[in-house]
Amino acid sequence: MDNSLSAALPAATPAPQPIRTANDPAATAQSFEAVFVGQMVRIMMDTAPSDGPFSGGHGEEMFRGVLAEKMGDAIARRGGFGLAPAVLNQIIALQEGGA
Template structure:
């Protein structure tokens, strides 16, 4: 027998590599929600840029500027945790699971 033929037969009969990065539907859903929350946070940041913090009820200042990103992150989590969110999480989840099947 030829060495090349033996190697080819051995490679063909070897078990396929296991995808250790495969995710189940629950993990894909969590990643989708996390992505949607991050996206909403970015959109809210752009929306709040036009608001002058010194005109607010508390007068703004350094502390308000420092805590605003955390507040916007919480707003984004609230929006994405609502039933259906904005629909982006479902799209990301489906895409992750579909690409994993290939």
């Protein structure tokens, strides 16, 4: 085996880790609700028939996950299902040392 090529390569350095900063608990709770609602929408869309004269075909199938994610974001921004306030209360309780 020829080691001349591997000897010329620099040693791999670990990727820099992102700096952890204190996130806004309300934004975190809303983001959690958006992901949760998006997953529910995706499951709902998977059970809906996707054939027929107005079907988007393969293109619709490819972007269905993106649509579900964006719908989850939009629903959460407009108040969602009320999950974000409950999650926010738990985040605050955990930050204060309670459970």
